[in-house]
Structure formats: C-alpha cells, structure tokens
Amino acid sequence: MGVRIVDIEAFLKAIPKVSLHLHLMGSVQAQTAVELCKKHNVSLPDFDEPEDLYDYPDIYKFLHMYDNTALGIIDRDDFARIAYETLTEAAEHNVRYREMSFNPTTHMAAGVSYETCVDGLIDGINAAQTDHGVECKLIAAVNRMESPELAVEMVETLLAHPREEVIGIGMDYAEANFPPEVFWKSYRMAERAGYRLTAHQAEDASPRNIETCLDLLGCDRVDHGYHVVEDEAVMRRCRDEGVVFTCTPVSTAWVYFNDDFDNHPISQMREFGLKISLDCDDPPMFKTDPTNDMVMAHNHMGFEVEDFRQSMLNGIDGAWIGEPDKRAMRRQWADEFDALATRLEQ
Ligand SMILES: [Zn+2]
Numbered sequence: 001m002g003v004r005i006v007d008i009e010a011f012l013k014a015i016p017k018v019s020l021h022l023h024l025m026g027s028v029q030a031q032t033a034v035e036l037c038k039k040h041n042v043s044l045p046d047f048d049e050p051e052d053l054y055d056y057p058d059i060y061k062f063l064h065m066y067d068n069t070a071l072g073i074i075d076r077d078d079f080a081r082i083a084y085e086t087l088t089e090a091a092e093h094n095v096r097y098r099e100m101s102f103n104p105t106t107h108m109a110a111g112v113s114y115e116t117c118v119d120g121l122i123d124g125i126n127a128a129q130t131d132h133g134v135e136c137k138l139i140a141a142v143n144r145m146e147s148p149e150l151a152v153e154m155v156e157t158l159l160a161h162p163r164e165e166v167i168g169i170g171m172d173y174a175e176a177n178f179p180p181e182v183f184w185k186s187y188r189m190a191e192r193a194g195y196r197l198t199a200h201q202a203e204d205a206s207p208r209n210i211e212t213c214l215d216l217l218g219c220d221r222v223d224h225g226y227h228v229v230e231d232e233a234v235m236r237r238c239r240d241e242g243v244v245f246t247c248t249p250v251s252t253a254w255v256y257f258n259d260d261f262d263n264h265p266i267s268q269m270r271e272f273g274l275k276i277s278l279d280c281d282d283p284p285m286f287k288t289d290p291t292n293d294m295v296m297a298h299n300h301m302g303f304e305v306e307d308f309r310q311s312m313l314n315g316i317d318g319a320w321i322g323e324p325d326k327r328a329m330r331r332q333w334a335d336e337f338d339a340l341a342t343r344l345e346q
Helices: 008-014 030-039 059-070 076-092 104-109 114-132 148-160 181-192 208-216 226-230 232-241 249-256 266-272 290-300 305-318 323-342
Strands: 017-023 095-102 135-143 166-172 196-201 221-224 244-247 275-278
Touching (some): 017 076, 017 305, 059 104, 104 114, 104 135, 148 181, 166 181, 181 208, 196 208, 208 226, 208 232, 232 266, 244 305, 249 290, 266 275
Parallel strands (some): 017 095, 095 135, 135 166, 244 275
C-alpha cells in the first residue's frame, strides 16, 4: 500500500483517463495564441493581453475569438506546438489516450493547407507520445454553422490525404439553428471510407438531434447530449444501447446553465444510468483542466469514486480502438484505479 491520498482532487488527478471530448483550438493557451499571432503579425481585434483573450460573455463571442485565434496558427511548427502543449498538459493529469477534434475548414479558410495542419498536429502528437507516453488520435470536425457542401469538401480532403492518425469525423460549433440532418451526405461518405462518427448533439437543442445523430448520421457516440433528459424514450433507448455520452461539466455549465452546476442535466443523466465519459472541452478557454471537470462533477453532480471508475470504463468503451486493446486497458486501468482508491482517505 502506498502513501495515503488525502483529498479527492489529488485522487482525481492521479487516475488514468481517456479523453474523447477536447477541441484543439479550445486547448490553446492564451499566451501561446498571443505569441503565435505576434509571430505572424496577425492582430487580434479586441484583445491586447493574454488575460483578456479568454474573457467573453456568450458562445458567439467565444466562437468569434476561437476563429480569430486560428488566424495566428499557420506553420506546420505552430500546429505541432499547440498539439504538443495540450498533450503535455493532458499527461500531467494522467490522460493516457485522447481523441482530439480539430476543424480543418477553419484553418483552410485562414489559408493553411490541410497537409500543413494535419502533419503539424501529427508531429506534435508523436513528440508528446515520445516525451510523455500519451497516445492521441484525431477527429476532423464539421463546423455546423457552415454549409453541408463544405462538410462534403472536408471529407473529400480527408480522403485525398489519408493519415492513419485521423480516425473519425465529428460536428461542432453552435447547435441551435444548425440542425444535424443536413450533414447526412458528409457522414455517409466518411462512414463508407471507414471513418468513425460522432457529433455534438442536444447540447443546445432538442433530444431529437440525438436520434438524428444515431439513426441518420450513423454516429456511435454522442458529444454532450444534455437535452436527452427531456425525452424519456430517447434516454431509455440510449441506456439500453449503451450509447456513450462525452460530457463536459465546466464549459457547458457556463455556456448553457448560468454556471448552475447543481442543476446541470449531467446529474440526471448519471442517475438514470447513461454511460457518461467526462472530459474538459476547451480547457484554458473555460479555465479548467481534465481534473477540474471531475472535481466539479464530484462537488455538484453526485459523482463518487465508483462513478469516476465507471466514467473511465465508459471512455474506454466509447474509444475508437480495437477490442483486444480495450480489454487490456480495462483490466489494467481498473487495477490501477482500485489501487489508488484504496489509498484515498474518505
Ligand atoms: Zn465540444
């Protein structure tokens, strides 16, 4: 038996983690964003100091800043740097495996070629794996505020430049007024080409979007999904089918629930028995990290040690890796988790 762990925060930091819901751009440190904009002589309108950069009143201002920050990320080295930095932070929180979203069309609109972007990210991923032992795959995400035609082009771009690190597609940006069904074609194309599929749904719109995501788009997991609690039939179905929800307490409490952590639907989802895998979405932009989102889930959403164990196993279930690897991970990680849990002073 090792040294006693005196607080839940230290415990949550130490447990092994799968990270299925994290956005590359949302994980850029403010200081890095400012340095890269300076390097490329890009001015960040409305933002002068790193401290001001990640201060915004609503999701639309947030997305505006998000797109602006992308203008300073241009060279292959820049992409390598931001991937390496976020994975270095992840490793400090014992994230062992991550599937990280990035938006090819955002960077291509800024004049960057897809190859520069993706190969830079792969450089950063490889360096982080060498230095910290963290493994990372990539999800190319559709910006749902743009056209379905652009999403089709994005998938064509992936097909023209296949990289084994890019294993799936996702869908993000603001959901309200941007329904998922119009993107059926890009999802069908990606599925046929062997990509795995996920999408942000019922984060800020009807639970119907979850059905669309599962049945029309063919997704095998749901990012966010909080409005599922409004439709018991959809909830029951997701529970019966073991659909994994990748939930991010801190960013969504801020954006959608007025910082009311205690009434965040994640509690209800957990109580109902849905498979939740916790993650941190856009950590520096919401002043959080992989451990802090779990601490908030413990403090406000009823997550106890057993729920974190389950969240870890749900993350393994939802991950896009082969079944033999998953079996080995489940066994080994559960042992590590249990050994840490016996050292926690309750
Ligand atoms: Zn997200």
